[in-house]
Amino acid sequence: MATNIVTTTWKENMQFESDNPSGLNLTMxxxxxxxxxxxxxxxxxxxxxxxAGCSGLDVISLLxxxxAEVADFKIDITAELTEEHPKFYKKVKVDYHFxxxxxxxxxxQKAVNLSVTKYCGVMEMFRQFAEVDIEIHLHKIEL
Structure with a gap:
């Protein structure tokens, strides 16, 4: 069984720093x-x-x-929080742009579907607490 360990340390005021199994740190x-x-x-x-990162990594790997590699790929996510505390995402829209x-x-379509339904663990976690909608947008580059 794989285990991830992340340590988050209070720096000052409302600022925290988290490490990552990759060795990189981020500030919140x-x-x-x-x-x-x-x-x-x-x-x-x-x-x-x-x-977005989890699904994006899947999609690029599958493509x-x-x-079926593409020149450009981005994922826009729009998420709606609940009104009451603790506030959490109740609706999430994931737009894939190629x-x-x-x-x-x-x-x-196949790469996105495989990420969404089979490979992306973060997507599965989101589905446990939010309504998740997916849309694919294809943008043809004219030369």
């Missing part, structure tokens, strides 16, 4: 409206970045294996 801080100085990532936004001169829609 509350916004000024919450007593912080805005000098770091917001924890809930990091969750969305983790979702390479399918010989750009290339020669897009391969069937392979792109």
């Amino acid at each position: 801080d509350a916004g000024e409206e919450s007593g912080g100085e805005g000098k770091g990532y917001r924890p809930k936004a990091l969750m969305l970045a983790s979702l 390479k294996k399918m010989h 750009s290339d001169t020669e897009l391969q829609p069937k392979k792109i």
Whole structure:
């Protein structure tokens, strides 16, 4: 069984620093409206970045294996929080944007579907507490 260990240390005021199994550190801080100085990532936004990163890594890996690489790829996530505390994401929209001169829609759809339904553990975690909607956008680059 794989285990991850992350240590998070209070630095000052509302600022924390977390290590990572990769050896890299990141800083988290509350916004000024919450007593912080805005000098770091917001924890809930990091969750969305983790979702995009997890699925994005899957998709790029799968597209390479399918010989369907793209010139540009980005993931936009829009998430709606509950009104009551503890506030958590109740609705999440994941928009996958692919750009290339020669897009391969069937392979792109397959790669996204495999990430969403089979490989991305962060996506599965989100589905435990939120309604998650997925949309794929294909942008043909004209030369």
